[in-house]
Amino acid sequence: MDLRIFTEPQQGASYDTLLTVAKATEDLGFDAFFRSDHYLRMGSADGLPGPTDAWITLAGLARETRRIRLGTLMTAGTFRHPGVLAIQVAQVDRMSGGRIELGLGAGWFEEEHRAYGIPFPKERMGRLEEQLAIITGLWGTGTGGTFDFDGTYYRLTDSPALPKPAQARVPVLIGGHGAVRTPRLAARYADEFNLPFASIEDTVRQFGRVREAAARAGRAPDDLVYSNALVVCVGKDDTEVARRAAAIGREVDELRANGLAGSPDEVVDRIGRYAETGCSRIYLQVLDLDDLDHLELISSAVQSQLG
Incomplete structure (x- = not known):
């Protein structure tokens, strides 16, 4: 089971804080450091000192880390034009030496769009489908060739499809609870399907839908990585446990029911139950970014038991 650290910087974190957590992620042997792509805090958090941009953050971390994978859960498709995003991700991938992964979603938090003047169109899923086709098409175009796309929402003409990422293929993550369109998009474009904040029962159901969609698309279901994101x-x-739950404004019983909470042995046991669903990777949503002792405990007492 791969364990990855997943942060929510819109709740209140500077770049320096994220750098500290990313370096701890690397030093403690975790597989990757991921972050959300949001510009507005949620709930009661004050959000200070203010939002950090996901891809600017990852560009900095690309130069200040050496081993860990870096990526987003999920980049909002409403924030950037797909041609621009393809350039940004390819550049950061080169800056990292080929360690970038792109989680891409339709965008959902309407309030942050209003707060920063970002359009929030109704047809976001249709746009997401075209964005996936464009980004993967640009990266997949041979050097010296050109890429064209004539869609409902986007049109590209004679694009040189540059720059290319360092990796032959940047892993693309698609996720969510949608019953029909999300599995279909994952089957067509994703290297990994991620299900956020879901019960074991819902995980079994949604992974099954994705596997069925892959088979219908003529793709081996096991070609995809299946992962969960869960608060830890x-x-x-x-x-x-109670002290850490209080620090993030959550109840222990609720966290035990909906996340990974408890003693190291309890959490290892629950991870094992997710592994039985076909999950091979878990993104640990760490909400208190100042509590590095938490990461050390997870590394020494949870990750060490998973092999």
Whole structure:
């Protein structure tokens, strides 16, 4: 089971804080550092000192880390034109030496669009489908060739399809709970399907839909990586678990039911239950980015048991 650290910087984190967490992620042996792509805090968090841009952040981390994979859960398709995003991701991939992964979604948080003057179109899923076709098409065009696309929402003419990423193929992540269109898009474009904040029962159901969609598309279902994103709250004892839950404004019982919470052995057992669904990778949503002892405990007492 791969364990990846997943952060929500819109809740309140500077670049320096993210750099500290990313370096700890690398030093403690985790597989990757991922971040959300949001510009407005959610809930009661103050969001200070203000938002950081996902791809500017990852560009900086690309130069200041050496081993870990870096990526987004999920880049909002409403924030950037697909041709521009293809350039940005390819450049950051080169800056990292080929360690970038692109999670791409339709965008959903209407309030942040209003707050920063970003259009929030109704046809976001249709746009996402064209964005996926464009980004993968640009990267897949041979050097010296050109790429054209004539869609409902986007048109590209005689694009040189440059620059190319360092990797032969940047892994593309698609995720979500949608019953029909999301599995179909994953089957066509994704290297990995990610299901955020889902129960074991819902995970079984959604992974099954994606596998069925892959088979219908003529693709081996096992070609995809299947992953979950879950909030994490681990403590050496009940007192420490309660303290960490309180620090992120959550209840222990709710976290045990909907995330990965409890002692290291309890969390390892629950991870095993997710593994039985076909999940081979978990993004640990870490909400208190100042608590590096939490990461150390997860590394030494949870990750060490997973092999």
